[in-house]
Amino acid sequence: MKIHSFNVQPNLPENIKFLEELANDMWFTWNWQAILLFVQVDPKLWTSAKRNPKWFLGCVPQKRFEELSKDEKFVHDLNQVKEAYYNYKNNQHTWYKEHRHENGNLLTAYFSMEYGIGEGLPIYSGGLGMLAGDHMKSASDLDMPIIGVGLFYKQGYVQQVLNREGWQNEEYPDNDWAHMPVERVTKDGKEITVDIPLGNETVKACIWRVPVGRTSLYLLDTNLQENTPAQRAITEKLYGGDRENRIRQEVVLGIGGVKALSAMGIRPTVYHINEGHSAFLLFQRIIDIMKEKNLSFAQAREIVWATSVFTTHTPVIAGNEHFDPALVRKYMDFYAREMGISWDEFLALGKEKADSATYCMTVVALRLSAFCNGVAKLHGKVSREMWHNLWPGLPVSEVPITSITNGIHSASWISHELNELYRKYLFNNNQRGEVDPSDEKIWAKISDIPDAELWNVHTIRKNKLIDMVRGRLKRQLTRQGFDVMSVKKASKVLRPDTLTIGFARRFATYKRATLLFKDLNRLDKIVNNPQRPVQFVFAGKAHPADTAGKEFIKMIVGLTQNDPRFKGKIVFVEDYNMNTARYMVQGVDVWLNNPIRPMEASGTSGMKAALNGALALSILDGWWDEVGPCDFGWSIGGAENYKSDAERDTVESEAMYNLIEQDIAPAYYAKENGSEYSLPWLSLMKESIKHIAPVFNTNRMVKEYYERFYVPANNYGLILNEPGKAEAVAAWRRRIAENWYRVSVTDITPQPETAILMGDKVHFKARVVLGALTPEEIQVELYLGQRGTLGDIVKEDAIDMTCTGKDGDAYLYEVSMSPLNSGRQDYALRILPFNNDIPNVLTPLFIRWEE
Numbered sequence: 001m002k003i004h005s006f007n008v009q010p011n012l013p014e015n016i017k018f019l020e021e022l023a024n025d026m027w028f029t030w031n032w033q034a035i036l037l038f039v040q041v042d043p044k045l046w047t048s049a050k051r052n053p054k055w056f057l058g059c060v061p062q063k064r065f066e067e068l069s070k071d072e073k074f075v076h077d078l079n080q081v082k083e084a085y086y087n088y089k090n091n092q093h094t095w096y097k098e099h100r101h102e103n104g105n106l107l108t109a110y111f112s113m114e115y116g117i118g119e120g121l122p123i124y125s126g127g128l129g130m131l132a133g134d135h136m137k138s139a140s141d142l143d144m145p146i147i148g149v150g151l152f153y154k155q156g157y158v159q160q161v162l163n164r165e166g167w168q169n170e171e172y173p174d175n176d177w178a179h180m181p182v183e184r185v186t187k188d189g190k191e192i193t194v195d196i197p198l199g200n201e202t203v204k205a206c207i208w209r210v211p212v213g214r215t216s217l218y219l220l221d222t223n224l225q226e227n228t229p230a231q232r233a234i235t236e237k238l239y240g241g242d243r244e245n246r247i248r249q250e251v252v253l254g255i256g257g258v259k260a261l262s263a264m265g266i267r268p269t270v271y272h273i274n275e276g277h278s279a280f281l282l283f284q285r286i287i288d289i290m291k292e293k294n295l296s297f298a299q300a301r302e303i304v305w306a307t308s309v310f311t312t313h314t315p316v317i318a319g320n321e322h323f324d325p326a327l328v329r330k331y332m333d334f335y336a337r338e339m340g341i342s343w344d345e346f347l348a349l350g351k352e353k354a355d356s357a358t359y360c361m362t363v364v365a366l367r368l369s370a371f372c373n374g375v376a377k378l379h380g381k382v383s384r385e386m387w388h389n390l391w392p393g394l395p396v397s398e399v400p401i402t403s404i405t406n407g408i409h410s411a412s413w414i415s416h417e418l419n420e421l422y423r424k425y426l427f428n429n430n431q432r433g434e435v436d437p438s439d440e441k442i443w444a445k446i447s448d449i450p451d452a453e454l455w456n457v458h459t460i461r462k463n464k465l466i467d468m469v470r471g472r473l474k475r476q477l478t479r480q481g482f483d484v485m486s487v488k489k490a491s492k493v494l495r496p497d498t499l500t501i502g503f504a505r506r507f508a509t510y511k512r513a514t515l516l517f518k519d520l521n522r523l524d525k526i527v528n529n530p531q532r533p534v535q536f537v538f539a540g541k542a543h544p545a546d547t548a549g550k551e552f553i554k555m556i557v558g559l560t561q562n563d564p565r566f567k568g569k570i571v572f573v574e575d576y577n578m579n580t581a582r583y584m585v586q587g588v589d590v591w592l593n594n595p596i597r598p599m600e601a602s603g604t605s606g607m608k609a610a611l612n613g614a615l616a617l618s619i620l621d622g623w624w625d626e627v628g629p630c631d632f633g634w635s636i637g638g639a640e641n642y643k644s645d646a647e648r649d650t651v652e653s654e655a656m657y658n659l660i661e662q663d664i665a666p667a668y669y670a671k672e673n674g675s676e677y678s679l680p681w682l683s684l685m686k687e688s689i690k691h692i693a694p695v696f697n698t699n700r701m702v703k704e705y706y707e708r709f710y711v712p713a714n715n716y717g718l719i720l721n722e723p724g725k726a727e728a729v730a731a732w733r734r735r736i737a738e739n740w741y742r743v744s745v746t747d748i749t750p751q752p753e754t755a756i757l758m759g760d761k762v763h764f765k766a767r768v769v770l771g772a773l774t775p776e777e778i779q780v781e782l783y784l785g786q787r788g789t790l791g792d793i794v795k796e797d798a799i800d801m802t803c804t805g806k807d808g809d810a811y812l813y814e815v816s817m818s819p820l821n822s823g824r825q826d827y828a829l830r831i832l833p834f835n836n837d838i839p840n841v842l843t844p845l846f847i848r849w850e851e
């Protein structure tokens, strides 16, 4: 059966027609005046339409619009929002306009499997999507030229529904484009589609555009009549289907994404691969460049590598996409042939080691991107260790994976009540989109906020959280068929004057949601302490296939419903999503984070809570590890290693109980003579906001990507696109590869045992054999440091040596330096390739140490 449809649009009176424009731009999601405008239209309907303005406007009765168009206050408010929106769109003094310094015109295409921008666009699952969404929003606020590319899922979001026993079931609400802020991309009045070779089929995808303030997100969709049912199902579910559907999704995202940009006439200069899912884009880019510039695979690869950015997001092995090589061959053989490389060569790009059994998307991205990073300092270090196999012979500290720490889009996560305070005391009355949260000076003024006002706002948010929890619980218990008494009791859970600790996470094992429940007697004493009681709010979903995670949820829900010690004092909120998250991070006193170190690459929910005045109680992991020792939050344990998981859990849960009992609760309840709040607690809140807010936000993060990655990638792209440049670099690399076996370094003086007086200059000399290579093509480094335990040397400095002449078939290299410290100094000599036209010489790796 062929089904046709048409779309009936609300008919808004002229003077409030702007509502429609507002509903079609995700800008509203981080502008409270805009959200409050929708709320004014119809508060109840706004909630039942899931805060999705497009859908919402379609449900509002025409009569109400007529009313509003005659309501002076509403029209006035609307005009203010309209002005703010146009000012935002037309601002000529944005951060980017005033700070840009790349050559030519930068345009970054950011590829991600998921985006968490707003509830009305449910194409996200968890932290990765939130980060991508916040990246886009800061790109818009800074006016950074970044566009997003993703997939349009029919079911982009798993809803968690608990049964009576606390067992998680899932529902997949359908996304309907008619209710979403999306429009089909057209050219000359015709909808643009792209053809994507997929094994022995070709699949068609159309493109949806989502306006996100000053930038756009483009989403590919295979749900087209022209496609077979199996093809239409490719973009059916986010992370849905089997391994085969996953690889088909990744072909559509990566290959299809590049084709879609070409079809729209968009020519990015830099590509940012946000997690390995989209790494196939590298191949389509190589194919396009080979054709366009008439280059070989090796030549085109140089350009693609130098202009690609890759961010890895997890040290969990299973979180790094691995495919069976046979499956990869089914879909990628065509592309290998297009590139003119053998299947073995293609496969080798995705194998961590020559004998690896799987093809790993992270490995492909690391091999073919010159700019790679982890998402926090500690995660950078862990990633360098984790992927060291790709650079054997290179000291682990030099593995070219750096770190850029994640952040959050501040304006999206600050409660609007607190925002009003910030606006008054910190933001000079400016709206948030125009305030740069990465400016430290702003946050230094936090002490200007009167304690009572800050506490008042915090209390308002806490009450809202409690109301939300009670309302949800009532609905949930009713649905589950509990008796009237139980439902009634739900209106009494939690108390506003009790210290409240929040925990909301995916129920992945490493996040240890059940750690708090390790010793129930101990927990009982904490929760039911007569002077200093503590209550907990939990939320989180398990992956639909994760039975162990579901058992955790069931256990916690069971305790909250059946154990008299915890009933009404520990609650579990169903269906953790952006909205639940907002209530929680804006209303709790303390945010608990207890993963197994160092598995939490960064974590961002703690940043959201901190910005709203909640204090951190966290394992030293991810972003919290780099806050460093501080007196405005609490760290559980240190960086110690444990003999077993059981030992770790015991020690760390102990430490957590002790902190809550002996430090946190006493500080929270240190209220002097009838005061409503504790002065020491308020000063902790302010210190925490002051230190965390300016650093852990996506404005700082996107600027860092700009300075450290986008600008150099863009500039190297310009160089390599000059006529003959890519050919020259590829020829150089080939010469290096062919001759490297002959390269060696010998006869180094002085010998390490020679004694030298402090202050003396030491003169180093070595003979270097290069075969057919010339000194211009290599660099010789004096590598200074301390002998490590693994027969390696821990780098302190590397100094370039100068070629001073030739002796037979060898070159002489020399350098002088004065040691800065006394004591034993170790050094080694090494040879690396040298080329000024590329971002780094470490990928692929050629390195020769003295044998």
Ligand SMILES: *Cc1c(COP(=O)(O)O)cnc(C)c1O
Residues within 6 Å of the ligand: 125, 126, 127, 128, 130, 504, 505, 506, 576, 577, 578, 581, 582, 602, 603, 604, 605, 606, 608
């Ligand atoms: C912030 C957020 C996350 C990520 O939080 P983590 O600290 O990385 O676990 C996940 N889901 C939602 C709904 C969020 O708002």
